[in-house]
Amino acid sequence: MPNLPKEQIDLYNRDGFIAPIDIYSREEAAELRQQLEGLEASHPESVTGRNRNNVHYVTTLFDKIAHNPDILDAVESLIGKGILVGGTTLFIKEPEQRGFISWHQDGRYIGLEPENWVTAWLALSDVTTENGCMYMWPGSHLEGAREHLDTYDEENLLTRGQTVQNVPENETIPIALKAGQLSLHQPWVVHGSGHNSSKSRRIGFAIQSYIGTNADSVYGKIFV
Numbered sequence: 632m633p634n635l636p637k638e639q640i641d642l643y644n645r646d647g648f649i650a651p652i653d654i655y656s657r658e659e660a661a662e663l664r665q666q667l668e669g670l671e672a673s674h675p676e677s678v679t680g681r682n683r684n685n686v687h688y689v690t691t692l693f694d695k696i697a698h699n700p701d702i703l704d705a706v707e708s709l710i711g712k713g714i715l716v717g718g719t720t721l722f723i724k725e726p727e728q729r730g731f732i733s734w735h736q737d738g739r740y741i742g743l744e745p746e747n748w749v750t751a752w753l754a755l756s757d758v759t760t761e762n763g764c765m766y767m768w769p770g771s772h773l774e775g776a777r778e779h780l781d782t783y784d785e786e787n788l789l790t791r792g793q794t795v796q797n798v799p800e801n802e803t804i805p806i807a808l809k810a811g812q813l814s815l816h817q818p819w820v821v822h823g824s825g826h827n828s829s830k831s832r833r834i835g836f837a838i839q840s841y842i843g844t845n846a847d848s849v850y851g852k853i854f855v
């Protein structure tokens with residue numbers, strides 16, 4: 632895939648995200664999902680709980696996805712050449728699983744500056760409003776860092792339940808994706824996702840994040 636066209640880059644700058652971007656065909660995505668589910672069957676502990684964090688170290692399946700040239704081309708359009716994989720996470724919501732991700736900004740807890748980094752989220756199942764797709768608040772990145780309240784809600788899949796308050800939910804946009812499609816979002820865009828109320832799994836693989844080689848941790852300097 633060539634780099635993203637200017638119109639898409641403009642949309643990213645305006646809204647704080649772009650979706651959908653076609654990466655894998657349906658057949659390829661089904662094959663990747665099958666490999667994941669094969670691993671879950673043969674080595675269940677390897678891709679559950681904390682092992683879902685940096686799962687690209689656990690299996691080459693996810694390392695290959697994180698280094699997919701089409702994804703890297705799209706990312707290069709936004710952050711330039713010299714791209715590092717800062718971390719990855721497998722976000723799975725099981726059928727009818729209660730569990731949501733509260734409104735948050737990745738920039739607030741990943742803590743990297745300067746801001747030439749971007750989170751990529753690849754769907755390995757179809758992702759819909761019913762099974763708990765992400766919602767983005769367009770333009771919310773333009774005001775930079777916002778206060779987050781640690782709510783420690785039991786059903787919140789974020790460790791501290793960190794939450795941006797007073798998000799105008801009627802302005803937020805669902806990011807429905809077909810298996811094999813990608814979304815890209817900016818560090819300061821406010822986003823979250825709801826429960827899976829469907830009878831099928833919602834499977835997403837996030838590269839959190841692709842970072843420019845000049846990005847440095849600001850934890851302990853700006854954020855604590």
Ligand SMILES: O=C(O)CCC(=O)C(=O)O
Binds near residue numbers: 722765823
């Ligand atoms: O998978 C989800 O629902 C949320 C993921 C997320 O917040 C992220 O990738 O930044």
